Amino acid sequence: xxxxxTAGFSMCMLAAALMTGGCGQKEAAxxxxxxxxxxxxxxxxxxxxxxxxxAVTLNVPLLLPDDFITNYYGIDLSVLEEYVFxxxxxxxxxxxxxxxxxxxxxxxxxLADSLQxxxxxxxxxxxxxxxxxxxxxxxxxxxxxxxxVYLVISEQADAILExxxxxx
Amino acid sequence: MLLKKRLKCLLGTGLLxxxxxFAAPMTAAAGAAGSAATGPAAxxxxxxxxxxxxxxxxxxxxxxxxxxxxxxxxLVGDSIMLGMRNYAMRRQDTYLSRIQFLAxxxxxxxxxxxxxxxxxxxxxxxxxxxxxxxxxxMMGAKRVFICLxxxxxxxxxxxxxxxxxxxxxARIKERSPEIEIHIISMTYTLAGKGVGKxxxxxxxxxxxxxxxxxxxxxWGYLDMAAPLSDANGDLAAVYCSDRFVHxxxxxxxVWNQQLxxxxxxxxxxxxxxx
Numbered sequence: 001x002x003x004x005x006t007a008g009f010s011m012c013m014l015a016a017a018l019m020t021g022g023c024g025q026k027e028a029a030x031x032x033x034x035x036x037x038x039x040x041x042x043x044x045x046x047x048x049x050x051x052x053x054x055a056v057t058l059n060v061p062l063l064l065p066d067d068f069i070t071n072y073y074g075i076d077l078s079v080l081e082e083y084v085f086x087x088x089x090x091x092x093x094x095x096x097x098x099x100x101x102x103x104x105x106x107x108x109x110x111l112a113d114s115l116q117x118x119x120x121x122x123x124x125x126x127x128x129x130x131x132x133x134x135x136x137x138x139x140x141x142x143x144x145x146x147x148x149v150y151l152v153i154s155e156q157a158d159a160i161l162e163x164x165x166x167x168x
Numbered sequence: 169m170l171l172k173k174r175l176k177c178l179l180g181t182g183l184l185x186x187x188x189x190f191a192a193p194m195t196a197a198a199g200a201a202g203s204a205a206t207g208p209a210a211x212x213x214x215x216x217x218x219x220x221x222x223x224x225x226x227x228x229x230x231x232x233x234x235x236x237x238x239x240x241x242x243l244v245g246d247s248i249m250l251g252m253r254n255y256a257m258r259r260q261d262t263y264l265s266r267i268q269f270l271a272x273x274x275x276x277x278x279x280x281x282x283x284x285x286x287x288x289x290x291x292x293x294x295x296x297x298x299x300x301x302x303x304x305x306m307m308g309a310k311r312v313f314i315c316l317x318x319x320x321x322x323x324x325x326x327x328x329x330x331x332x333x334x335x336x337x338a339r340i341k342e343r344s345p346e347i348e349i350h351i352i353s354m355t356y357t358l359a360g361k362g363v364g365k366x367x368x369x370x371x372x373x374x375x376x377x378x379x380x381x382x383x384x385x386x387w388g389y390l391d392m393a394a395p396l397s398d399a400n401g402d403l404a405a406v407y408c409s410d411r412f413v414h415x416x417x418x419x420x421x422v423w424n425q426q427l428x429x430x431x432x433x434x435x436x437x438x439x440x441x442x
Binding site for chain 2: 062064065067068071072073074075087089090091092114117118120121124125126127128129130
C-alpha cells in the first residue's frame with residue numbers, strides 16, 4: 001500500500017460542474033470524484049512482510065537469526081539498511097521469502113549473488129526428492145529493484161511478489 | 169590423552185545404551201520422557217576397556233557444563249537434521265544457540281564425498297557449498313555429531329554406506345585431527361512406510377553397523393532411533409510430521425533431551441576442567 005498524498009481538487013470539480021450545469025443533470029448529480037496524486041514512498045520491508053503475513057498463509061514461517069544469515073549464507077548484514085529473511089520450518093517445504101534493502105545500491109549485485117546461491121542450493125536439495133517443491137524453486141527468481149534485492153520461493157509467489165512490488 | 173578422553177566418552181555412551189537395554193519397553197510418550205523405548209538393542213561400546221580403570225569415577229555434572237559441552241559443536245545431517253536446526257533456530261534463547269549445523273535436504277554420505285557442483289548437495293557455509301570437512305575446519309569445530317544414511321541406503325546399500333561413512337570420518341579427522349566424532353543413529357520410518365532398503369528392519373541392521381563402526385574408530389554413538397520409536401520399533405506416529413520419516417517439534421524435544429543426556433554421560437566420566 002503506497003503512501004498517498006491527497007490533493008483535493010473538489011473545488012475545481014465543483015466549479016466545473018456549475019459551469020456545465022445545464023448540460024446534464026445526471027453528470028452533475030454524480031458525486032465529484034476526489035483526485036488523488038500518489039507518491040512512490042516505499043514501505044519498510046517489515047511492513048511489507050507484515051502485509052504478506054496478513055494476506056497469505058505461510059508454511060510455518062521461521063525468521064532466521066542474524067548469525068545464521070551471516071554464517072551460512074555469507075551475507076554481510078552491515079551493508080543492509082533493513083531485511084527480512086524467512087524460511088519454512090518444515091524441512092519438506094522450500095518456502096523462502098527474502099527482502100533486503102541495501103544501504104548502497106552498489107551492493108545489490110553481491111546480495112543478489114548470495115540469494116542466487118540460496119536458490120541454487122534449495123533447488124539441488126529438492127530436485128530428486130520433492131518434485132513439486134523443486135518446480136516452485138525453479139520458477140523463482142532473484143530480483144533487484146533500486147536498492148532492494150528479493151527472492152520469493154513459494155506456491156503463492158505471484159501474490160507475494162505483487163505485495164512486495166506494490167510496496168517498494 | 170585424546171584416546172583416553174574418547175574412551176571415557178564411549179563409556180558414557182555405553183552406560184546410556186545399557187540404560188536403554190535394561191529399561192522396560194515403553195510407549196512413545198514415555199520415550200519422550202527420556203528413559204527408554206523399544207528398538208534395536210544398543211550395546212555399550214568399549215565398556216570392558218575401561219572396566220578396570222581407576223578413572224571411571226562418575227562425577228556430578230551441572231546443567232551449565234552441559235550447555236558448555238555444545239560450544240564448538242556441529243550437527244551434520246540431512247532433512248531430519250534440518251528439522252533439528254529449525255527447531256534450534258526457534259530456541260535461540262537456550263543452549264541450542266551454541267550449536268552449529270551443517271544440514272541440507274537430501275544430503276547423504278554419498279553426496280558428502282562428491283566434488284562440489286551446482287547439482288551436488290552440500291550444506292552451505294559462509295555463502296557457498298563446501299565439503300563438510302572444510303566447513304568444520306573453518307568453524308573451528310571441536311565436536312561433530314553426524315546423522316546420515318536416510319538418502320544412502322537405497323543407493324549404496326548398508327555396507328557401501330558404512331564404507332563411505334568411514335571415508336567421511338577419515339577426511340574430517342585429516343582436516344581437524346583433534347575433533348571428536350559422534351555418530352547419531354538413523355531414525356525410523358512410520359510403520360509400513362519404508363521404501364526399498366529404507367525399511368525399519370534394514371535401518372536396525374544399519375544402526376548396528378554404525379555402532380560397530382563407531383566402536384572400531386573410537387567415535388561416540390548416540391541412539392536416537394529407540395527414544396523416538398513406538399512399541400513395535402517404528403517411528404512413533406506422534407513424532408512423524410509427514411506420514412513418512414520427517415519429524416515433529418515433539419520429536420525434536422526428544423532429540424534435545426537425548427543430546428543433553430548424552431553430553432551428561434560424556435562429562436560424568438571426564439575430569440572437570442577448572
